[in-house]
Amino acid sequence: MQRLALSQEDKQVRDWFIETTKALKCEVTVDEMGNIFAVRPGRRTDVPPTFIGSHLDTQPTGGRYDGILGVLSGIETLKVIDEMGLETEGGIGVVNWTNEEGARFPISMVSSGVWAECIPLERAHGLKEVPTVASLPTASSAPESMKSALEKINYLGSVPCSYKQTPMAAHFELHIEQGPHLISAGQHVGVVTAVQAYRWFHLTIFGRDTHTGTTAFEHRADALYAFARMMVRAREVASSHGCLASVGIVEAKPGSVNTVPGTVSFTLDIRGPESELVQVVEDQLRKEFDSIAAEEGKGIGKPCRVEWTLDFDSPAVKFHPDCIECVQQSAEAVVSDVNAAEPKSLMRTIMSGAGHDSVFTSKRVPTSMIFVPCKDGLSHHPEEFCSADDCATGASVILQAVIRYDRKRFSK
Amino acid sequence: MQRLALSQEDKQVRDWFIETTKALKCEVTVDEMGNIFAVRPGRRTDVPPTFIGSHLDTQPTGGRYDGILGVLSGIETLKVIDEMGLETEGGIGVVNWTNEEGARFPISMVSSGVWAECIPLERAHGLKEVPTVASLPTASSAPESMKSALEKINYLGSVPCSYKQTPMAAHFELHIEQGPHLISAGQHVGVVTAVQAYRWFHLTIFGRDTHTGTTAFEHRADALYAFARMMVRAREVASSHGCLASVGIVEAKPGSVNTVPGTVSFTLDIRGPESELVQVVEDQLRKEFDSIAAEEGKGIGKPCRVEWTLDFDSPAVKFHPDCIECVQQSAEAVVSDVNAAEPKSLMRTIMSGAGHDSVFTSKRVPTSMIFVPCKDGLSHHPEEFCSADDCATGASVILQAVIRYDRKRFSK
Numbered sequence: 001m002q003r004l005a006l007s008q009e010d011k012q013v014r015d016w017f018i019e020t021t022k023a024l025k026c027e028v029t030v031d032e033m034g035n036i037f038a039v040r041p042g043r044r045t046d047v048p049p050t051f052i053g054s055h056l057d058t059q060p061t062g063g064r065y066d067g068i069l070g071v072l073s074g075i076e077t078l079k080v081i082d083e084m085g086l087e088t089e090g091g092i093g094v095v096n097w098t099n100e101e102g103a104r105f106p107i108s109m110v111s112s113g114v115w116a117e118c119i120p121l122e123r124a125h126g127l128k129e130v131p132t133v134a135s136l137p138t139a140s141s142a143p144e145s146m147k148s149a150l151e152k153i154n155y156l157g158s159v160p161c162s163y164k165q166t167p168m169a170a171h172f173e174l175h176i177e178q179g180p181h182l183i184s185a186g187q188h189v190g191v192v193t194a195v196q197a198y199r200w201f202h203l204t205i206f207g208r209d210t211h212t213g214t215t216a217f218e219h220r221a222d223a224l225y226a227f228a229r230m231m232v233r234a235r236e237v238a239s240s241h242g243c244l245a246s247v248g249i250v251e252a253k254p255g256s257v258n259t260v261p262g263t264v265s266f267t268l269d270i271r272g273p274e275s276e277l278v279q280v281v282e283d284q285l286r287k288e289f290d291s292i293a294a295e296e297g298k299g300i301g302k303p304c305r306v307e308w309t310l311d312f313d314s315p316a317v318k319f320h321p322d323c324i325e326c327v328q329q330s331a332e333a334v335v336s337d338v339n340a341a342e343p344k345s346l347m348r349t350i351m352s353g354a355g356h357d358s359v360f361t362s363k364r365v366p367t368s369m370i371f372v373p374c375k376d377g378l379s380h381h382p383e384e385f386c387s388a389d390d391c392a393t394g395a396s397v398i399l400q401a402v403i404r405y406d407r408k409r410f411s412k
Numbered sequence: 413m414q415r416l417a418l419s420q421e422d423k424q425v426r427d428w429f430i431e432t433t434k435a436l437k438c439e440v441t442v443d444e445m446g447n448i449f450a451v452r453p454g455r456r457t458d459v460p461p462t463f464i465g466s467h468l469d470t471q472p473t474g475g476r477y478d479g480i481l482g483v484l485s486g487i488e489t490l491k492v493i494d495e496m497g498l499e500t501e502g503g504i505g506v507v508n509w510t511n512e513e514g515a516r517f518p519i520s521m522v523s524s525g526v527w528a529e530c531i532p533l534e535r536a537h538g539l540k541e542v543p544t545v546a547s548l549p550t551a552s553s554a555p556e557s558m559k560s561a562l563e564k565i566n567y568l569g570s571v572p573c574s575y576k577q578t579p580m581a582a583h584f585e586l587h588i589e590q591g592p593h594l595i596s597a598g599q600h601v602g603v604v605t606a607v608q609a610y611r612w613f614h615l616t617i618f619g620r621d622t623h624t625g626t627t628a629f630e631h632r633a634d635a636l637y638a639f640a641r642m643m644v645r646a647r648e649v650a651s652s653h654g655c656l657a658s659v660g661i662v663e664a665k666p667g668s669v670n671t672v673p674g675t676v677s678f679t680l681d682i683r684g685p686e687s688e689l690v691q692v693v694e695d696q697l698r699k700e701f702d703s704i705a706a707e708e709g710k711g712i713g714k715p716c717r718v719e720w721t722l723d724f725d726s727p728a729v730k731f732h733p734d735c736i737e738c739v740q741q742s743a744e745a746v747v748s749d750v751n752a753a754e755p756k757s758l759m760r761t762i763m764s765g766a767g768h769d770s771v772f773t774s775k776r777v778p779t780s781m782i783f784v785p786c787k788d789g790l791s792h793h794p795e796e797f798c799s800a801d802d803c804a805t806g807a808s809v810i811l812q813a814v815i816r817y818d819r820k821r822f823s824k
Contacts, residue, residue: 021525035696058672059621059666059668060666060667060668061621061665061666061671061805087779091532091539101668101670102668103671104668106581108669108670114762115639130668140561177626178625178627179623179626179627179628180625180627180628180631180711196625198625198671201652202671208790208793209471209473209792209793210661210679210789210791210792210793211590211591211766211791211792212656212658212683213590213608213610213681213683213764213765213766213767214589214590214591214764214765214766214789214791215590215591215592215765215789215791216591216592216656217647217651217656219592221791224643224659224662225643225644225647225659225704227640228639228640228641228643228644229640229644230638231636231637231640232640232641232644232727235629235637239629242627244624244625244628244702246624246634246669246670246672247636247637247673248624248664248667248668248669248670248672249664249667249668249669250662250664252659252660252662253473254471254472254473255472255542255660255661256471256472256514256515256542256660256661256792257514257518257520257612257660257661257679257681257723258512258513258514258520258612258658258660258681258767258792259472259473259515259660259792260473260658260660260792261659261660262473262793266530269624269625269668269669269670271624271625299592299787301790311669312639352625352626353623353625353626353627354623354625354626354670355625355670375806376631376713377622377626377627378620378622378713379622379623379626379627380621380622380623380668380670380671380814381620381621381622
C-alpha cells in the first residue's frame, strides 16, 4: 500500500470515508489540517463525543493495516451501533488524522499535534514534502507545502484545528502492534498503557571531498566512513540502555563513485521506555560522534565535524486509567468468548514502541489504545498482515470500550 | 568548478578550445564520442602526430586543475612552438577526451576507452546520466543518455571513435598528483611510470523495511546497518593489503525517518598497486560482506543478503619506457634550471593512484604522464590548487617531452 498523505489516493479514501460515515447518520466536519471528524449524535448534544481515531495515510512502502485498521474499526463500530439500534448518551465519533506517518510531510502525527495545540498551525502548514519520496512527481522539482497540498485535493477545511473547537470526551485507538510480542506469545489483545519516549534528529557530518584513488586513508576526512562508524556505535550504545537507535534516511554528497563524500546528512531516531533513558543515549552519542568525527581526517587538512538538529521530541506517555480500564474490561469480555483454557492468557498489558495520534490526544483528553498481533511483528512493509479474526477481536474490543466509556462517564 | 560532461558549460569550453587551437594553425576533428583532436601539422604528413591529452570536464564539486591543466598545457605547448617557429617532423596534437570523470555518465575515461576499442560505442552512447547529480535539471525526471547529450550540444562528431581512425604516435599527459607525496616531500615533478589497478562495483543489500519504534534490533534486517558494518570492514581489509576501498554513492530505501531501510545500494571502489592485490581484497570482502549480511536479521523473517555487480575493471598499467625516458630527461633539464643544491631531489618516479585517459591510450600507443604537486594532496574539491610555478614547470616538461619524442622516433 502506498497512500502518501494528501496524494490523489488519499483524496479518494477521504471522499469514501465521508460518504460512508454520512450514510451512517454522521455529521462530518473537516478542519484546517484536513482532519475529518464524523460524529453519530447521542441523546445529549451538550457533551463532547467519544472518539475512535487513527489515520488512512501510509508509508511509501506501507502495509494495509497500520492506521487503516483503526479508522475502519471506527466505521465498523458505527455500523454495529446502527444495526443494533444502540443509543448512547454522548455522541460516538470517528476521526481520520492527516499525515500521521510523517512520511510525506516530515513531522509524524502532525495534525493531532496541531489539534492538541502542541504544534503551531503555521509550522504544520509550511512543512515541505520530503524530496526522497520519489513517487511524488512534484517532490524533486519544487517540494509542495502541506497547505498547498491540502488545497490541491480540496481538504483545507474552515474549522480551526484545535481541541477547543472540536472537543472530545475521550480518544480510543485500535492498532496493529507493529512488534513481535503478541504474535510470538500467541496472544490476541494488548491493552496499551503507555508509549515509549522518542526523539528525532537530523545530523550532518562535514568532511572533505577528495579523490578515492589518490587519498590515503590517513589523509581522508571521509564523512560517509564517519557515518558508518557512528551508525554501528549507535546500536551498541542504545542496546546497552535497553533503547533503540535507527537511521532511516541518509544522503552522501557529492555522490560520485570516485570521490570521497565530504558531506553526509542522516536522520537518527532514538527511543526508550523512559524519556530519561533517551536523554542518556543522546548524551552518550553526542560525545562519541564527536570523537569519531575528530578521528576521521587527522592527517592533512581539517578533521570531520558533526552537527545535530532536534526535529521532534515525544516524551514517554502514560495513558488514562479510565480508558485503560474500559479497554481492559472489554478485552476480558471478548477473549472469554474465545474457546481457550485460560482466556486471560490471551491478553496482556503492553507499551507502544511507536508514536500514534493517541500520544497527542492524551495531552488533552483521556486516551488509550488497543493492540492486535501482526505477522512476524512486521510493519511499514507491504507484507504487513493481521488475520481477519484478530481484526474482528480488536474491533469488538473497541466497540465495547467506547460503549463502556459512554456509560462510565454518565454514571458518575 | 562544476563543469559536468556535455553540459552547457562544457559546450562553452569546447567551443573555446576549437577556436583557440584553430587560431594556432591546428586542424580540428570531432569523433562520435565528442573527443576533440586539434593537430598542428609537422613536416611529414604520412605519420601520426604526437599527442598531449587530458579532459575539460569536472566532478560535481571539482577543482580548476584536474584534467584542465593537462589540456591547457597542450595549448600552451602549441603556442610556444608557434612563437618559437619550431618545426617538428610529425604533427603535434592536443586532445580533449569526453567525460573522463565518469561523474555525469558513470564510466570514467569512457571516451578514451571507446577510442582504444576497449569499450563498445553502443555501451558508451547508451550510458544514462547519474540521477544523484542534482544540479542537472534533467537528472531526476528523465535521465539523459550520453548520445542525446552529445547531440544536444552539437558535439556528436561524424569521425568513428577509434585509434585506427585517429592514430597517435604517442600520448603524454600532465596532471596534478591528486595525492600528498610530491607536496609533502617538497618535490616539483613526478615521472609517472605506472597506474594502480582498480575495480568499481555497485552492491545492493536486500533486508526488510520495518518500523523503527517497534522492531527490536534482533528482529531487524536493517540493510543500512549492514552497509555501515561493511564500510567499516572494507577499510580495515583494504588497509591490511596496502590497498584502498571507498564508497562514493549510497542510497537507502524507502527513505523515511521511522522506517528501517530494507534496501541499500552503494558503489565500491577498490584500488591497489597490483591487479592481484585488488583481487585479494575483493575476494575477502565478498566473504565478509556475506557474513555481515547473514548476521543481520537472524530473528523473525529472512536475514539480509548482498549482491555485487562489477561496473569497471582497470588492471594495473605500466607506461612505455620510451615515453618515460622522454619525460625523465625533460624533467631533469627543467629542474636543473631551478636554483637548488640538488636539482634531482626535486623530482621522483611515482605511481598514479587515479585512472586517467592515459590508461586507455597506453593500450594502443606509447604513453606516459607527468605529475605536479597540489595543495594538501586535495582533488575533486573546490579547494584543489597547484601553484603557477608548478603549472609552468609541468608545462615546460611536457613541451620538452613531446619535442624529444618527435626527435627520438625519427632519429631511429
